[in-house]
Amino acid sequence: PWPVPSSLTISGKANRRGSLQRSQSFASDIMDFISTIHPQLFLAGFFFALGFLMTNYGFAGSSASFVETIKAAEPITSAAVAVWNGIETLSNEEGGSLLAIVFGVVMSTLGNSHGSSESHKPAASESIMACVIVMVANLSFSCRGLYQKLFRATPEGSTQLVDDLNLQLRMQQVGIALLLFPVLFWEASVILMNVGSLHRSHGLWSSGVTSHYIILSLLNGFAFTSYNLASTYILSRISVVHHAALNCVRRVFAIVLTSIY
Secondary structure (H helix, E strand, O other), rough: OOHHHHHHHHHHHHHHHHHHHHHHHHHHHHHHHHHHOOOOHHHHHHHHHHHHHHHHHHHHHHHHHHHHHOOOOHHHHHHHHHHHHOOOOOHHHHHHHHHHHHHHHHHHHHHHHHHHOOOOOOOOHHHHHHHHHHHHHHHHHHHHHOOOHHHHHHHHHHHOOOHHHHHHHHHHHHHHHHHHHHHHHHHHHHHHHHHHHHHHHOOOOOHHHHHHHHHHHHHHHHHHHHHHHHHHHHOOOOOHHHHHHHHHHHHHHHHHHHHHO
């Protein structure tokens, strides 16, 4: 083999050392950001990210209409979390409406199960697992509403200091800081391998996959940001239970659209 010049060896070591230092500096910046976040805001961002993570797992394991049907039970977990922590009390009318939601979700779930064809009918264990995952998502979103309310009740969380746009940005940043390294560790190699395989077999640009992905990402990102900003705005002005109940209206449209498409 040809001898490697010492200058190139030193340069390679310096590049690796520089990359390691940049990675350590980046990780240190993330830890510094997390340490400076108000505890209530951090928990709101944590449960916000966990809720969407569990929702994505639910969509991956079951039909969209089934997932949205289970998510319509979010007012139940929101009421339980809010009452348990003593930030809200429920009237008889609100309790009755929650029972109606439970009845509707159960009936809709049974109808969805019996209405499926035999070839596409999920196993009972799969349906139970999907239901548990989505209920964890519901509980996470309920805790997000709880801690957003608790953060708003602190002097640091007043609307004069942190408006709804800034609050939503901070929660998104907490989610990115918590999920970035797990995604890179578990998913980066798989993503790169699939992208490389697709490029060799079809071509990323010639097949239209890249442009299609960019368009869908922009539309999804716009809808995601708009919905969550509106959710943050509304939650700052009404109770956790009422906010979750209003979400049921959105899920009616989601169930109808997913059933059509």
